[in-house]
Amino acid sequence: MTAEHVLFFVFGAVSLIGAISVISFRHPIYSALSLIVTFFAQAGLFVLLGAHFVAAVQVIVYAGAIMVLFLFVIMLLNLGTLSAKSALKGKLKGLAVVLGVLLAIQGVYIAMTAGTDTALESAQASTEVVTTYKIGELLFSKYLLPFEVTSLILLAALIGVIVLVKRENQAEN
Amino acid sequence: MSLGVEYYLVLSALLFTIGVLGVLIRRNAIIIFMCIELMLNAANLAFVAINRSLGSSDPDGQLFVFFVMAVAAAEVAIGLAIIVSVFKHKKTINVDEVNSLKG
Amino acid sequence: MDIELVKDIIIPIIKVLFIAHLLIIGVMAMIWSERRVSGWIQDRLGPNRVGPQGLLQPIADGIKFLFKEDIIPNHVDKPLYVLAPAMLLVPAMIAVAVVPFGDTITIAGHEIPLQIADINIGILYILAITSLGVYGVVIGAWASNNKYSLLGGLRSSAQMISYELTLGLAIIGVLMLTDLPEEILTKLGVDETNPLSLRHIALAQGAHPWNIFIHFPAFLAFTTAMFAETNRLPFDLAEAEQELVAGYHTEYSSMKFAIFFMAEYMNMIVGSAVVVTLFLGGWHFFGLETMGGPFWSGVISFAIFFVKTGIFLFVFIWVRWTLPRFRYDQLMNFGWKFLLPVALTSIVVTGTLWIATNGSRLWIGIGNLVAAFIVVAIVAGIMAIDNNSKPIVQRASAPPLRGLDAIE
Numbered sequence: 092m093t094a095e096h097v098l099f100f101v102f103g104a105v106s107l108i109g110a111i112s113v114i115s116f117r118h119p120i121y122s123a124l125s126l127i128v129t130f131f132a133q134a135g136l137f138v139l140l141g142a143h144f145v146a147a148v149q150v151i152v153y154a155g156a157i158m159v160l161f162l163f164v165i166m167l168l169n170l171g172t173l174s175a176k177s178a179l180k181g182k183l184k185g186l187a188v189v190l191g192v193l194l195a196i197q198g199v200y201i202a203m204t205a206g207t208d209t210a211l212e213s214a215q216a217s218t219e220v221v222t223t224y225k226i227g228e229l230l231f232s233k234y235l236l237p238f239e240v241t242s243l244i245l246l247a248a249l250i251g252v253i254v255l256v257k258r259e260n261q262a263e264n
Numbered sequence: 265m266s267l268g269v270e271y272y273l274v275l276s277a278l279l280f281t282i283g284v285l286g287v288l289i290r291r292n293a294i295i296i297f298m299c300i301e302l303m304l305n306a307a308n309l310a311f312v313a314i315n316r317s318l319g320s321s322d323p324d325g326q327l328f329v330f331f332v333m334a335v336a337a338a339e340v341a342i343g344l345a346i347i348v349s350v351f352k353h354k355k356t357i358n359v360d361e362v363n364s365l366k367g
Numbered sequence: 368m369d370i371e372l373v374k375d376i377i378i379p380i381i382k383v384l385f386i387a388h389l390l391i392i393g394v395m396a397m398i399w400s401e402r403r404v405s406g407w408i409q410d411r412l413g414p415n416r417v418g419p420q421g422l423l424q425p426i427a428d429g430i431k432f433l434f435k436e437d438i439i440p441n442h443v444d445k446p447l448y449v450l451a452p453a454m455l456l457v458p459a460m461i462a463v464a465v466v467p468f469g470d471t472i473t474i475a476g477h478e479i480p481l482q483i484a485d486i487n488i489g490i491l492y493i494l495a496i497t498s499l500g501v502y503g504v505v506i507g508a509w510a511s512n513n514k515y516s517l518l519g520g521l522r523s524s525a526q527m528i529s530y531e532l533t534l535g536l537a538i539i540g541v542l543m544l545t546d547l548p549e550e551i552l553t554k555l556g557v558d559e560t561n562p563l564s565l566r567h568i569a570l571a572q573g574a575h576p577w578n579i580f581i582h583f584p585a586f587l588a589f590t591t592a593m594f595a596e597t598n599r600l601p602f603d604l605a606e607a608e609q610e611l612v613a614g615y616h617t618e619y620s621s622m623k624f625a626i627f628f629m630a631e632y633m634n635m636i637v638g639s640a641v642v643v644t645l646f647l648g649g650w651h652f653f654g655l656e657t658m659g660g661p662f663w664s665g666v667i668s669f670a671i672f673f674v675k676t677g678i679f680l681f682v683f684i685w686v687r688w689t690l691p692r693f694r695y696d697q698l699m700n701f702g703w704k705f706l707l708p709v710a711l712t713s714i715v716v717t718g719t720l721w722i723a724t725n726g727s728r729l730w731i732g733i734g735n736l737v738a739a740f741i742v743v744a745i746v747a748g749i750m751a752i753d754n755n756s757k758p759i760v761q762r763a764s765a766p767p768l769r770g771l772d773a774i775e
Contacts, residue, residue, distance in 0.1 A: 103275045110279050110302055114286035119294050120447070120509060126298050127502070129279075133305055136272070142312045145326050147491035149308075151535075152333050155498025156528060157301065157340045162505050163524045164344045165294060166517060168351050184289060191285035198277025203270050221323040223488065223563055226330070234327050241334040248338035255345040 098139055106132035119165045123158055130154050141220045272313035280306035293347050293357040297340070304336050374477065382483050386463055394632040395425035401684050408688045432625040440511075440618055447510035452619070452626035455503025459633035462496040465489045466640045467566045468672050469650050472665025481650075481669055482566055489565040490542070493641055494535055497596060500634060501527040504598070507627070508615035519614030522604045522695065529702040530595035530602075536710035537589040540582045540717035540735070541645055544728065545571045565641075569649030573656075577648035581732045584739030585713040586646045588706045593642060595702070597634040599683060601690040604698060639679040640672075647675055704746050712738045 109129030116122045130153045137146035230238055279302060286299030308329045315325025351357050399414075399422060406413025414421040439445060469481030486492060501524055508520025545562035551570055552560065561567050572578060579586045595602040606614030616627045643649060650656055650668035652675075657664055693701065716738040717731055724730040 099271060103271075106275070107278060107282070110282040113298055113302060114282060114290060114295070119292060120444075120506075122295050122298055124447075124502075124506070126302065129302065130305065133309060136275075136309060137312055140272070140312050140316050142316075142323070142326050142329075143486070143488045144491070145308075145312060145329050147488045147495050148330065148333060150495035151491065151498055152337060153301070153305070155495060155501075155531065157337060159501055159505070159524050159528055160340055160344055161294065161298065162502075162509075163521065163528075164348060166505070166509055166521055166524075168348065168357070187285060187288035191281055191288065194284055195278060195281035198281055199274050202273030202277045220487065221326060222561075223491075224559075224561075226323055226326060229322055229324070229327055230330070233322075233324075234331075237331055241331055244335060244338050248341050252341050252345045255342075255349055 095139060098135070102132045102135040102139070105129075106136070120162065123161045123165060126161075127154050127158050130158070143220060144223045144226055269313050269317035273310055276306045276310040276313070279303075279309070291358050291360050293350070293359050293362075296359065297343055297347070301336060301340070304332055308332055370477075378479055379483065382481075383464075386468070386483060387460065390460060390463065390633055390636060391629075393636045394629050395429075397632040397635065397680065397684075398425040398428065398628075400681075401687075404681070404684045405688045408685070429625070432622050435621040437621040437623070442512045443618060444510040444512060447506050448618075449623075451503050451507030451510055452623045452630070453503075454506060455500060455630040456626050456633070458496045458499040458503075459630045459637060462493055463637050463640065465492050465565055466637070466644055467569050467649060468640070469669035470656060470665055471661075472669075473661035478661075479665075480566065481665060485564055485566045487561055488563050490538060490563050490568070490645075493565075494531075497534070497634075497637075498527070498531055500596070500630075503627075503630065504615050507619070511615070511618035513618055515611045515613075516615050516617050519604075519606055519611050519617075523598065523615060526595055526602065526604060526698060526702075529699060530592040530706070533588050533592040533702065533706040533710045534596060536707070536714060537582075537585040537592065538645060539710075540585050540713045541568065541578050543714075543717050543721065544575070544578075544581060544731070547571055548574050565644050569644050569651070572648040573651040576728060576732075577646065577651070579646040579648075581728050582646065582713060582717070582735055583732070584709050584735050586642075588710045588713070589646070590642060591706055592702075593638045594683070594686065595698075597631060597638055597683075599631070599635065600687040601692050602698065603692065604695055635680060635683050636676070639676045639683065642679055643672060643675045647679070700750070704750065705743060708742045708746060709739050712742045 106129045109125045109127075109132060112125035113122045113129065116125060130149060134146040134149045134154075137143075137149060283299045283303035283306060286302065287296050290296055290299070311325040311328045311332075315323060318325075347357055350362055354362055356362065402424065403413040403415075403421065414424045417423040417427045439448060464483040465486055467480070467482035467485070471478045471480050473479070504523040504527075505520045508516040508523070511517075542562040545560060545568050547555075547560045547567060547570055551574060552558070555570075560571070568578075575581075598606065603614075606616065611617070616624055619627060650672040652671045656668040656671055659667055713735055716734045720727075720731045720734045
């Protein structure tokens with residue numbers, strides 16, 4: 092057992108427990124907090140994988156911004172009262188769980204056999220830490236077009252949200 | 265000796281499944297939305313893990329994570345705005361009760 | 368004893384303990400100085416009964432808080448109510464881990480950097496951790512199950528998201544110009560400058576002018592956003608006592624309330640330390656830090672950093688007791704229409720002039736100032752025209768919070 096093993100199992104267990112809590116807590120606020128815990132554990136896993144920049148961005152973007160938005164909306168709409176009846180009941184739920192378990196078995200099987208894949212087998216896993224410099228270099232050369240497209244997507248989202256909210260205001264007036 | 269890639273992939277698959285299960289079981293639009301985020305994150309984990317185990321000197325996989333996050337941020341902004349609008353019209357965000365296209 | 372063991376385990380533990388205690392003592396000093404300075408500003412005495420000059424007042428306060436009854440109201444969401452103060456305090460404490468509080472100090476022939484951890488994403492770590500502080504406020508507000516608290520939490524979350532952007536964007540210019548000369552790089556034993564490392568940023572300000580001279584508009588934007596992030600006046604909308612009783616900590620009493628308070632002061636201390644590192648030259652003071660031998664120069668550099676942070680903390684208090692609170696729409700306008708454009712302009716101008724003038728820091732400094740003036744003038748002009756076209760009645764009252772219609 093190396094330190095990486097121990098840390099992997101700790102972070103992995105935390106993220107799994109967090110994920111299960113997300114779908115089992117009744118109240119959306121608790122679900123949101125569990126999701127934050129999961130994101131945190133995932134940031135830890137990214138650090139283990141040598142992706143420090145991604146880990147930091149994960150915390151800044153997901154835990155710091157996206158989840159605050161979720162909490163904001165949950166608090167704004169005061170959703171607590173809705174949650175009691177917001178789950179499937181009976182046979183449908185059973186079917187969903189069975190399908191989920193099947194999907195999990197399939198996914199795990201594929202993941203287990205991935206190690207014997209030729210491309211992965213021949214490759215030597217790199218252990219070095221990826222620097223932010225390298226990410227930036229790649230982002231502005233090979234991935235310049237996707238990068239610009241991403242900015243367009245964000246702009247479109249911005250305008251879309253403004254349009255959604257604006258129409259609402261005029262209707263009220 | 266570093267940990268094999270399959271550990272991370274198994275974890276990623278499990279997280280993804282939990283996300284799918286959440287979308288199937290829960291009827292609260294906000295929680296369904298959170299589960300989608302969970303699935304995106306599971307994919308991110310797989311990206312980074314495979315990128316490292318391929319041993320290439322370029323962190324291509326990490327850039328994909330970067331793009332996924334940007335798209336997820338845009339999606340959350342739009343999605344939550346839609347949820348708020350739906351709530352204002354229908355006074356509910358239970359996805360089973362939001363079943364007509366006409367507001 | 369094994370020297371490697373001492374170096375790898377015992378020294379870091381000593382550093383952690385030192386900084387953690389320094390933070391706690393700093394909080395006590397802040398409580399005392401805030402009350403004394405506010406007294407001084409308002410031309411009254413302030414607490415001066417307990418100990419000489421009232422210096423033991425924080426201890427008396429602490430004992431009082433500890434012995435008060437710890438009330439958990441019946442209507443609160445208990446697990447989150449108890450968790451919230453910790454969620455505010457922990458980010459404030461762990462953010463300080465990457466801040467370099469001095470140059471290296473040489474003890475018994477071993478060079479020890481005065482910093483707990485120099486990680487390669489230093490400044491991103493700070494941004495990530497400070498962005499978590501909002502959860503303590505929001506969760507505490509929601510768990511209190513009280514309309515005033517909820518309003519405070521809503522305000523706080525919107526405010527933090529808005530000002531975090533400025534916080535992140537204002538430092539990009541600083542990172543762009545962070546480059547270390549050859550001799551420092553060889554002394555550190557690294558190939559190239561890592562602009563994200565706070566130690567490198569501080570070292571670069573020893574070799575070049577301090578960043579405040581080059582990025583003055585960015586410095587102002589960053590500092591203002593820092594005030595907003597710490598929920599201090601004039602940005603304390605989340606606990607505005609005239610409107611919301613006490614905002615998010617209305618329902619808290621005893622030691623839990625004290626922890627909210629400590630976290631606020633700790634955030635201020637960490638924020639000041641970060642501002643000093645990023646913009647005010649870190650531990651450098653025009654060559655004073657190199658005086659003395661390898662041991663004393665370390666001590667002096669720490670003292671310089673300490674004094675600078677202290678002076679900046681005084682500015683925090685000074686601002687609080689001088690400026691009135693923003694109205695909510697003014698807060699949002701200020702953040703989005705002034706601070707954010709200024710921060711964005713500083714990035715564009717710094718990058719453009721870096722290429723155009725072949726890296727002249729003087730021209731970048733002047734260009735930043737001029738560009739910030741132009742941007743602020745344009746925004747103010749547009750807002751003035753916009754305001755004049757509205758009927759007077761609408762202008763006089765704050766717009767209602769749209770989203771809150773949904774609650775009723």
